[in-house]
Amino acid sequence: MVIHLMGPSKTYNLRPCERCGFKPQAGIFKTCLDCFLDGHSLYRYEYDVSYLKLVFKRSGSCSIRDCRPVNQVVETTYRLLED
Ligand SMILES: [Zn+2]
Numbered sequence: 001m002v003i004h005l006m007g008p009s010k011t012y013n014l015r016p017c018e019r020c021g022f023k024p025q026a027g028i029f030k031t032c033l034d035c036f037l038d039g040h041s042l043y044r045y046e047y048d049v050s051y052l053k054l055v056f057k058r059s060g061s062c063s064i065r066d067c068r069p070v071n072q073v074v075e076t077t078y079r080l081l082e083d
Pocket of ligand 1: 021031039
């Protein structure tokens with residue numbers, strides 16, 4: 001399962017997902033991986049990369065900043081989901 005911010009979907013199938021029950025709409029949701037990907041590929045965002053790597057990587061794929069600890073990220077994500 002993935003908790004994520006969902007923008008407007010380009011999917012025209014408005015039936016709820018058989019795996020997670022998600023019906024495409026904008027907002028913060030907990031969905032299965034297929035709903036999260038919405039037909040796109042999975043990419044791994046990298047944190048704490050060198051400035052040189054940042055310059056040569058595709059825009060929006062990495063940051064020179066550190067990531068918050070995993071427990072903080074999960075806690076924040078669940079709080080946003082519940083709000
Ligand atoms: Zn789903």
